[in-house]
Structure formats: structure tokens, C-alpha cells
Amino acid sequence: MHAVKKPIKTMEDFSAFVGLSRPTVSKYFNDPNSVRKTTREIIEAAVKQSGFRPNIFAVNLNRRRTNILGLIVPNSTDPFYMALTRRIEGIAEQAGYLAFVLSSDGKPELEERALETFKSMNIAGAIIAPLGVQSLHDKLAKLGESIPVIYVDSPLDATSPFVGTNNKQSFKLIVDYLTRSGDEPCYFGMTPVNSNALERREAYREAMQNLDLEPRFLVPEAHANWEFEKFAFDATAQILREGGFPTKTVLCANDRLAFGVLAAAYQAGLKVGRGEGCDLRVAGHDDQPLSRYMCPPLTTVAQNYNEIGRLAIELLFDKLGETPDSKTELPGNSRILLNAEIKLRMSA
Amino acid sequence: MHAVKKPIKTMEDFSAFVGLSRPTVSKYFNDPNSVRKTTREIIEAAVKQSGFRPNIFAVNLNRRRTNILGLIVPNSTDPFYMALTRRIEGIAEQAGYLAFVLSSDGKPELEERALETFKSMNIAGAIIAPLGVQSLHDKLAKLGESIPVIYVDSPLDATSPFVGTNNKQSFKLIVDYLTRSGDEPCYFGMTPVNSNALERREAYREAMQNLDLEPRFLVPEAHANWEFEKFAFDATAQILREGGFPTKTVLCANDRLAFGVLAAAYQAGLKVGRGEGCDLRVAGHDDQPLSRYMCPPLTTVAQNYNEIGRLAIELLFDKLGETPDSKTELPGNSRILLNAEIKLRMSA
DNA sequence: TATGAAACTTATCGCGCGTAAAGTTTTTTA
DNA sequence: TAAAAAACTTTACGCGCGATAAGTTTCATA
Secondary structure (H helix, E strand, O other), X not given: OOOOOOOOOOHHHHHHHHOOOHHHHHHXXXXXXXXXXXXXXXXXXXXXXXXXXXXXXXXXXXXXXXXXEEEEEOOOOOHHHHHHHHHHHHHXXXXXXXXXXXXXXXXXXXXXXXXXXXXXXXXXXXXXXXXXXXXXHHHHHHHHHHOOEEEEOXXXXXXXXXXXXXXXXXXHHXXXXXXXXXXXXXXXXXXXXOHHHHHHHHHHHHHHHHOOOOOOXXXXXXXXXXOHHHHHHHHHHHHHHOOOOOOOEEEEOXXXXXXXXXXXXXXXXXXXXXXXXXXXXXXXXXXXXXXXXOXXXXXXXXXXXXXXXXXXXXXXXXXXXXXXXXXXXXXXXXXXXXXXXXXXXXXX | OOOOOOXXXXXXXXXXXXXXXXXXXXXXXXXXXXXXXXXXXXXXXXXXXXXXXXXXXXXXXXXOOOOEEEEEEOOOOOHHHHHHXXXXXXXXXHOOOEEEEEEOOOOHXXXXXXXXXXXXXXXXXXXXXXXXXXXXXHHHHHHHHHOOEEEEOOXXXXXXXXXXXXXXXXHHHHHHHHHHHOOOEEEEOOOOOOHHHHHHHHHHHHHHHHOOOOOOEEOOOOOOOOOHHHHHHHHHHHHHHOOOOOOOEEEEOOHHHHHHHHHHHHHOOOOEOOOOOOOEEEEOOEOOOOHHHOOOOOEEEEOOHHHHHHHHHHHHHHHHOOOOOOOOOOOOOOEEEEOOXXXXXXXX
16 A cells, blocks of 8 residues: 555645645745745745645735736737737746736727726736726726836826837937938828827927928828728828828838838839839838838837836836845836837838 | 715625625626526626626635636747737637736746646636647646646647647648749748647648659758747848759748748849749748738738637637537537638739 | 415635734844 | 744634525516
8 A cells, every 4th residue: 555645735735745834835935035044945845846836816815915917008919019018027927926918909998897807806016008098097097096007108197107218219310310311201100099199290290390391291091090000001002192202201100000101112113212223211110020021121210128118017116115136226207218229221 | 974985895895785695796796697687787787886896816716617718829929829819818708717828938948837827826728829849748738637728829749629720731722822823832941849840841741742743841950949030031041142942932831931031032132923023932821910011912821810719719618618609510529620711912 | 376486695614825923943142 | 051033833813705505585387
């Protein structure tokens, strides 16, 4: 007759297996440094051997604060948001948090539902890229009163904590470059999916006026719509049918629009680039992963999503009272605007 | 003195607010159809008014089966996987489940960690796009013994439930087309990130042999690596330096490779397309959202991710004992191979 | 209107863990 | 080596809800 080792399901089982009391083991899981070094090593060895992990529901049921962070992105198939998400998830996990990602998919109902889901999870804090719909402003603001909320990509309002790109700086950069290296750019705006649409438009206007140039806006009919490529492709096809762009240079509010412009120009037989025989220059904004593989490679401005993610979660931890290892000095206020970097490639 | 309405935090509070007993309210949340119609309407009105949602941790702590589904994708910035994810999330939510998405990001450690996270959540079932690393086969198989697991995109082994594209059919389709409409295609293989790499390669070989043609494989050095565009770009640049492709037609194992090939060909001054003056034809596989906006638009084979997602979760619900409204007949076995649809565009 | 079934109520337990209090052992410090 | 401090153990409670049993009301059907 051989001993049948019973499976370790609960922390009770596990503590018996380790040879320590459950409260001690519990303390370890909440903060490994709260137990003696020798104890810690014993537990860690046992964890490795048994594969035990505390039940996440039980852990979070009776906690002052859960170890769940909420993340809301406006579009789950956009590589920019997903890269940002990945970055944040990684840092959160290292700090012992679990990041729960939900997408509003451009729909206010889904954004609201995500908020409710987070409420039912009693999340410790949230990082949100908001749609910027007026109807949800109140609910988001209310959430921000009960738990720390950091906004990314586009701000909720003028006072809430925010980390994002300095559109004024980035558009000045690209407008200056385009003007210096050729003719002045006209502006292909985003569909009004969030506050960036307006902000970037104004940033372009300001950059042009600084150069004493008249801003030129292309004005395709636009409703909120995340299919940027299709929108830009269709609008460009129409523009080209109706006599073409007002200048030889098109500055797009984001790269995905530029993809659509490039495709439509190609199919119209136009050569895009800054060389001699070229008909059109096209520039974007964001530096999507695929931008460098466009034909021609897209000249754009790179948003630093690694830094946006890092600073957003650092700001969140700061408000949660976590002290990160790195003693990075956070800016005094809670509105961080990062500078963008120009990526000179072949399209403009 | 006016009445201060106390906040509704627990189901106890809520049931008092509604004027019903807690067990009845609990029954409602577990299955709205288990209570009388009038009762249901009363509760629904109260939910709407108060915004109450049961605490997700308490709900899942003491349940036979949680209402959490686990999803593992191998890459969180690939639009194909994210579109699949979105589809599955949507259906899961409608059925009252919460889909928790984790990405293995191409790393076996992360896949294993995701498995452990799911274990600690006691998930009801899982849908997994596996990396196909041998070392994890056992752990995945073991998970499959305790809860229903459906594999998508690439199968775990020959017996586990799987929903994906029929590579033999899809490659026959594209190889036949390419051969018929021009010269025979050589094959640009995927980096060996999962079993699709080998399977697609064999599907190409078989399709070529059916036509009595000699398969031609390009053999760039390849380690597992999800940066398909960069890999293909670099490899193509080298191939072009060394004399070019063996045939005028390149069939890529997936679209993202084709993006890299297109970019490298463009930068080498080659004209891609099926017209008279063209130097090269390029075709892909998958039909990524951006494929139609390439220059030229990419000829490819469309994976039906909507159907893959729908069938995967239907299969999962079936094993969970859920009876979906649609009385769709599921195939007798648990290995579903979907046919792909050819997308004729300008690149080949 | 009677009669059983269906739907409700009340009462109670326990899921697995965090947390606190009080007592005991081990380690540090003087 | 003694005293103080730190780390542990034991005991107990409760988080919010699912689940069940036993009793009560409401409903459907004849």
C-alpha cells in the first residue's frame, strides 16, 4: 500500500504541505518580503513543487483593495492600442497586479458596460483610453472619485490625470519638415472618434499659422468610425476624381488614414514619394508597426507607446500608494505630454 | 430632514430594494428565465434603476462552475487574432460568460503562466491558439482533461477539439489559381511559430504535386519569430541581391510575410502585379484587414475568422452543456476545418 | 371553488481566503 | 545571558454570494 498524495487545492492544504500556518502563507502571498528569508525560501520551493496559486476569487473577495487593474481601449484590432496594452499588462503583472483588458470597440454602450464590469470586480484602479462621448463623461468622472483612473491617448477633460502625446509638438515637427522639404501640407483629418480628432486638427492649424501659411483642410463627410483605412481610401478616391488634392503634400491625422490614402493614390496611378517623378507626398502620425513596410515606407511621427504605457501605470501606482523600485521623478502635475519623434521615410 | 438612500452594494441590499428575497434574486441572476415573468420585470427595472451587478468574485467563489472563459492568443498585436478574439468575446458575453484574454506573445513561459492564471480562476472552459511547443503539450492536455478546451488556428494534436482553416483546401485554391493565371509559385514559408508553419508548407507541396509541378521552397534561416514583416523584408532583400526568386510568382505562408516581400520588392524597384510590365507576383494567406490596402492590393485567401470564432465557442458551449438558441448541427467529430475563400486582387 | 404545482420566503451553511487578536517561539540586540 | 523585538501559531470572524431544505404563498388547471 503506497501513500496517495492528496491534491493541494486550497491554501489550507498548501500550508500543511509546507509545514507553516495558513496566515503566514497568506502573508507571503500578499507580500513576500513580509516573512523571514528562510521562510520565504521554503514557501517558494513548495510553490515551485506543487504549482499552487491562491484562488483569485477568494483572494479578491475580502480584500480592502483588489489586485485587479482595469484597462479600456477603444479598438482591439488597432496595433497601436494593443502594443500599449501589452506594455501595461507586463508592468502590472510584475507588480503583482492582474490587468483586465476590455475594448469599447468604438461604442459608448460597450464602454459603459466595461465600466460596470469593472465595478463588479471592484478594481483597484484603471487606465482608460476614452471615446470622449459626452454622455459618459459623468460616469467616468464618478469612477475617478472612487478609484484612481489614468487616461491615455486622449484626455477625458482638462483636469483628470492623463498621459499622451503632445500633439502640438508632434504636428509642428511634421508640418515644419514637410514645408521645409517641399510644399505646404494640406490636412486629412480623423473621423471624430475621440478628442484627438479635434486636437490634432488644431495642432495642424497652429503649426501652419506659425509659418504664416494658410491651413488647408480636406473636408470629407465624417461620422465617428474606426475603419480609418476604408474611410480614407474612399474619400481620397473621390478627391482624386474631383480634381485632386489642393497641394502636393497630404498630412494625415494618423497612419491608418495614410494607408488608405496610399492605396487610393496607387490605384489611381499616382506615384507617391519625395523623388523627382513623384505626384504626391503623404505623411502620417503615430508610426504604426506596419508603417515602415508600406509602399513607399510612410514618413510619420512616432508616438512613444512604451513611455506612455510606463508612465501611465507609474502614475497609477503612485496614486495607489505603491512605491516602484525606480525612484523616477514623476512630474508634479498629472498631465504628461510626451514629445514625438519624426520618422523620415520615403513617402514624404 | 430628508431620507438618505443608502447605497446598494450587495445582493442583500438589492433584494431589499426590489422587495424580494435574496435567493429569488440570486436565481434571477443565474438564469433570468427561472423566475416568473412579473418577477423578472420587477428585477430588471430595479437593475436598470440601481445599476446593481453581483460581485464577480463572490459569484464565482462558490460555484460548481465559474462563468469565466479563458482565451489564449499567441500574439496580441496581430489583427487576425484580435478579430477572432473580439468575435469570441462578443458571443461569450451574450451567453453570460466573461472572456478573459491572455496573450502568450510567442513565449512558452507566458503561455504556461496564462495556464496557471486560468487555473487560479477555475475557468469553465478555454479556447486556445497554441504555440505548439512540445514542452507544454502535456500541461495543455492535462487542462483538457479537467475542463473543455477548444483549440483554434493551429491544432494541439490529432485528437483534441479544433476549429481552423483547411490548409490543404486553401493552398490548393491559391496554387491552382496562381499556376493557371501565370507561372508556378515558389513558397515563402513562415517562421516556425506553430504547427501551421509545417502544415501549410506540406499543403503547398501537395498542391504542387497534384499539378505535376516541382515544389520550390525558399529557405531563409528561420527561428520562431512573430515579426513576420521584418523577417520577410530582410529575407527578400537578400534573395533579390542574390539573383532573385526562382519563379516570377511568390506564395507567402501568410499575409504578414507578403507585406514584407512587397516592401522589399518595392524598395528594390520591382513592380509587383499581374499586368504586362510587372516583375513579380506576390500572394498571401489569411486576408488581414490591411491586405486590401496594400500597394498593390494583396491577392490572398481569406480565413473565415467569424466562423472560426463562432464554431469554436459553440463547440465549447456544447461541451459545457449549454444549449445555444440556434439549433445548428455541429459536425459529429470535434475537428472542424473550414474552407477558405480566394480574394483576387492586384498583386497576383 | 378546490387542489396540486409552481414560485416564492426564511433560515442556514460554506466556498477560500484576508484579517485581526492573543499567545508562543525564535531571533536580534544590548 | 537576559530582555526586547520579530516572526510565528492558534483561533475566529466575515467578505458576498450559491446552494439547499423546509415552510408559505401564489398561480394554473379542472
